[in-house]
Amino acid sequence: MSMSRLAALAESLSSKFKRTDWDGVTKKWGLRGLAVVNAACAIHLFAEHVGWIHVVAGPSMLPTMSASGEAVLENRLISPSNLKRGDLVTYVSPLDPTRMVCKRLIGLPGDVVCVDPTGATAPSTEHVVIPKGHVWFIGDNAEMSRDSRQYGPVSMSLIRGKLVAKVWPLSSAGWFRNNFHYIDPPSH
Incomplete structure (x- = not known):
């Protein structure tokens, strides 16, 4: 692969990376993770006390x-x-x-x-x-x-x-x- 093609590929990936809304992705997966932790805690509390x-x-x-x-x-x-x-x-x-x-x-x-x-x-x-x-x-x-x-x-x-x-x-x-x-x- 030539240097110019590598540079073009790197530029393309870089622009896609910059366009991704990382705050939204992080927030989305963070909220999903929090929901799983909350559900696990609720199940544990129910099993231990109810x-x-x-x-x-x-x-x-x-x-x-x-x-x-x-x-x-x-x-x-x-x-x-x-x-x-x-x-x-x-x-x-x-x-x-x-x-x-x-x-x-x-x-x-x-x-x-x-x-x-x-x-x-x-x-x-x-x-x-x-x-x-x-x-x-x-x-x-x-x-x-x-x-x-x-x-x-x-x-x-x-x-x-x-x-x-x-x-x-x-x-x-x-x-x-x-x-x-x-x-x-x-x-x-």
């Missing part, structure tokens, strides 16, 4: 939930003090703070609970009084669950939400029902 859909994994809640492939709706607009015995609750694992787990709440502060009704990890005659600010959890499939029977009462500060419905697969979608039955009704 609720979200989670995919479950693990056999500890059989038969209420399958070991994998189901999606559940979590409500995070709850106060731990308003939870009831029998609720399905999500909380940070006391054994691994990077994991969220779901178990059934069976004991509230002040309750006396059997440490292990199955007798597998403790004699079924052993009982514990749940301290203030703590609750007792157990998986529906106790044989395959790591829960309060291993790590004791769980601080209410670890509670993140309450599962309210199964949303996938659609054939088994529906609200979770509280299936808790009292052996000795609470006295009021």
Whole structure:
């Protein structure tokens, strides 16, 4: 390529570069980037403080939930003090703070609970009084669950939400029902 042709090409590119409205292009892409950041922040805030859909994994809640492939709706607009015995609750694992787990709440502060009704990890005659600010959890499939029977009462500060419905697969979608039955009704 000759020098004159290179100079003409450079001149052509230079004039196109000068004609481009760089302020408009920068503003347009900057606003799009800001919209993406705003959407990501809104989704994060919603998931952390309102609720979200989670995919479950693990056999500890059989038969209420399958070991994998189901999606559940979590409500995070709850106060731990308003939870009831029998609720399905999500909380940070006391054994691994990077994991969220779901178990059934069976004991509230002040309750006396059997440490292990199955007798597998403790004699079924052993009982514990749940301290203030703590609750007792157990998986529906106790044989395959790591829960309060291993790590004791769980601080209410670890509670993140309450599962309210199964949303996938659609054939088994529906609200979770509280299936808790009292052996000795609470006295009021």
